[in-house]
Amino acid sequence: MEMTPQRWSYTNAYLRGVFGDQDEQLRTLMMRAVAAGLPDIAVSADVGRLLMILASMAGGNAGARGARPKIGVELGTLAGYSGIWIARGLGEGSRLITVEPEPRHADFARREFAAAGVGDRVEIREGTALEVLPQLRSELGPGSVDFLFIDAIKREYPAYYREARDLIAPGGLIVADNVLGAGNWWIDESPGANPDRDGADEFNRLLAADAEFEAVAVPIREGVLIARRQG
Numbered sequence: 001m002e003m004t005p006q007r008w009s010y011t012n013a014y015l016r017g018v019f020g021d022q023d024e025q026l027r028t029l030m031m032r033a034v035a036a037g038l039p040d041i042a043v044s045a046d047v048g049r050l051l052m053i054l055a056s057m058a059g060g061n062a063g064a065r066g067a068r069p070k071i072g073v074e075l076g077t078l079a080g081y082s083g084i085w086i087a088r089g090l091g092e093g094s095r096l097i098t099v100e101p102e103p104r105h106a107d108f109a110r111r112e113f114a115a116a117g118v119g120d121r122v123e124i125r126e127g128t129a130l131e132v133l134p135q136l137r138s139e140l141g142p143g144s145v146d147f148l149f150i151d152a153i154k155r156e157y158p159a160y161y162r163e164a165r166d167l168i169a170p171g172g173l174i175v176a177d178n179v180l181g182a183g184n185w186w187i188d189e190s191p192g193a194n195p196d197r198d199g200a201d202e203f204n205r206l207l208a209a210d211a212e213f214e215a216v217a218v219p220i221r222e223g224v225l226i227a228r229r230q231g
């Protein structure tokens with residue numbers, strides 16, 4: 001069956017229609033964010049649900065973690081939309097550290113996390129991913145993060161992987177959005193034309209070649225990579 005542009009649009013609308021159910025706060029969150037001047041670049045509801053399910057599965061059961069709480073890290077908070085899905089998936093007693101350099105985004109997201117009832121488990125770290133990841137390495141130590149969601153600067157994805165790799169716990173997941181495309185590029189374009197395309201391509205290949213991880217990219221929306229650390 002040929003994948004025409006029409007069929008691709010229909011498929012995405014179908015996925016959102018069937019799997020995109022969400023509560024009133026999540027349904028209106030990005031409308032309120034856009035009205036407040038934030039960009040409309042959050043994940044879709046079906047990707048949000050995927051993040052919630054993956055976060056709930058990441059890192060195995062409490063016995064496998066010993067006494068430590070389940071820990072998630074998100075790179076790129078924006079308005080808190082994906083973070084709410086992830087925090088709900090991680091569950092009560094967990095910790096989500098979400099990284100955002102724009103104070104306006106962080107302030108908006110902080111209010112949304114509180115309204116969603118997950119404010120007690122979410123910490124917004126204001127800074128860039130490449131500033132905060134080294135801090136997390138010394139604060140949390142190796143093998144301490146059960147779920148990492150990458151959704152910041154696409155050309156920096158390989159650097160995020162290098163900085164975050166040792167943080168991931170056995171059985172932990174790395175999940176990344178936009179590994180096949182974004183608004184102004186797609187993975188089929190020639191190397192060298194767009195640094196974001198090249199960053200995503202290099203990132204995909206790094207995970208695929210890492211013997212410690214099992215990785216796959218799912219062609220939902222603009223492509224979501226899911227990689228699980230062995231053990």
Ligand code: SAM
Nearest residue numbers: 041042043076077078081082102128129151152
């Ligand atoms: N994950 C969010 C969601 O789906 O609800 C969307 C994140 S949006 C695509 C990218 C966010 O990354 C923006 O809020 C942007 O301000 C932030 N950002 C920009 N540069 C960054 C950097 N160097 N490190 C971390 N985040 C960055």
